[in-house]
Amino acid sequence: MTLLVAPPTTRRHRAGPWLDVALAVATFALFTVPVLASPPSDAHPLATPLLGLLVAAPLAWAPRAPVPALALVSAGLVAAALTGVRVTPFVSDLGPALGIAAYVCAVRLPRRTAILAVATAAITVSAADLVSYFVQPDRDQDIVQLLVAGAGWFVGDVVRTRRRLAAALAAEEARLAREADARVRAEERLRVSRDVHDVVSHTLSLVAVRAGVGRLLLDDDPEQARAALATIEDTSRRALSELRGVLAGLRDVGGDAPVSEPTLDDVPALAASVADAGLTVELRTEGEATYDRLLETSAYRVVQEALTNVVKHAPRADVRVEIRRADPLVVTVEDTGAADADGTSPSSALAGSGLGVEGIRARVALHGGRASAGPLDGGGWRVEAVFGPVPGEQAGTHHTGERAGRAQPPDA
Incomplete structure (x- = not known):
């Protein structure tokens, strides 16, 4: 028995990169486009869409390059914080981009690497928001991006752990299934060997005894010798029938005819x-x-x-x-x-x-x-x-x- 266990990302791979592209487009449309509808008068007209694209676009390839995508998202948020450009309508440019990038890193990378990458990005973005708070006192800033990155990493780490446990469980189930199959085969071989031993031993014992009788009486009592030979023939036929029944149990012929076993x-x-x-x-x-x-x-x-x-x-x-x-x-x-x-x-x-x-x-x-x-x-x-x-x-x-x-x- 063989079980094929698909990797956790098979379904996502079948969907192709379009799901990631759709996520990046949705992030830009839901969080940056509202800012473009009423742009601030003191900002360059291209600053918001460019920085918004820098924050949202990396999500399209984040599953294939988690660290570069996280770095570009962080760079866009840092640049927006230091230049005072809004890329979302919320405080500290709150949005899902940094959390999604942190989530992907936690899912795709080893835990230590993901922690290092997400912590670096979160601290960098939070430091930029802190600098912006002092440089631009009229702009509201807080540490919400630190919380977003932490939450994204935590959810991603939970998903990654569950996937690993599921894969380990599937592998263990496959191993147990192989062992159970091997045990069933071994028990079946043992059963067949016992049945063959019983049939062959019984038959050959009777044949040996009756053959000896026939040899001794062949000249003096031909009738008894013929009776001994008849017993040998009858015993051999019964043994052949029983052996056929035993061996039929080894064949998976898919028929409905039951295997004849003595009772x-x-x-x-x-x-x-x-x-x-x-x-x-x-x-x-x-x-x-x-x-x-x-x-x-x-x-x-x-x-x-x-x-x-x-x-x-x-x-x-x-x-x-x-x-x-x-x-x-x-x-x-x-x-x-x-x-x-x-x-x-x-x-x-x-x-x-x-x-x-x-x-x-x-x-x-x-x-x-x-x-x-x-x-x-x-x-x-x-x-x-x-x-x-x-x-x-x-x-x-x-x-x-x-x-x-x-x-x-x-x-x-």
Whole structure:
């Protein structure tokens, strides 16, 4: 996600210099023209319009040259004060020109530069008015231009500060949006990697077990060998369908067709598939509560991963799957163990990568619950996932033990 932040002056640039020209013309027309309508008899007829233009005209290019414009406005006011020429009908030639020039400096220049320029101009004009007060006692003078310049600078500084804050806020929002987008992408990659792991690990475990059975029975029991191959084919087709569903979630195709994700209703078919691999699976379901699809998919993946671990580490065990549809949802998978008659693990057991149980814990923690995995006292292994808050426990807590000489619980 990318946000484009326009600079604060874009709108003014689009308007072009005509707005500045119009401001200069309006200043001259509203404040100098009234003086021209009744010019003083002791002044040169060109003095008022020339000095009025010197005060007003710089406003036309003030945004492009703030300091020169402020200097020319100040020079015109100083010349008018020292020569006794009126350029506005008010005391001390009160008008907006000096305030506008100070405002532009405050908006366009760094704060220290603007303060220095505006202070110099205001003090110079006020000093000229003070001199005029003593030289021309019949002319009213005060320090109003100092106040006008200060007010112009203050308003301009506020506007400049607000623009900087707005630009900084926009930049921060853009940064947060980029980080949020990156976080969403990372979470999506993690989700897809877990789904792919669950599907591929489960499928390959079943394929490996049934392929070994088929190889051993190919000569002695061709019918069982063909049944093993049929299981491999059926399992592979289901896995391919699930992988297509997972990968479809990565494509933004804009279609209305929902991506098919397994739910708790698909657990019986899952249990049947591992039963084909030689396990005896007992499935029990209690309650009739319903949940959102994400939670049901997570619960299905937990059962899938737990059964995959049994296929890999205890292919001759009996398994009991219990699903309690309540609040919270509880999923339990227990098996009777992996030992042969001599007490050793069967040769068909497969090694794990240590990712499956961590994936179970991550999925359960996503829903504010906890997962536990550990050995049973009478032998075997138990995986329990509670999808919801448990009083007195923290989400994601777990227990691990040892199984068949392993330091960690078996994992895909």
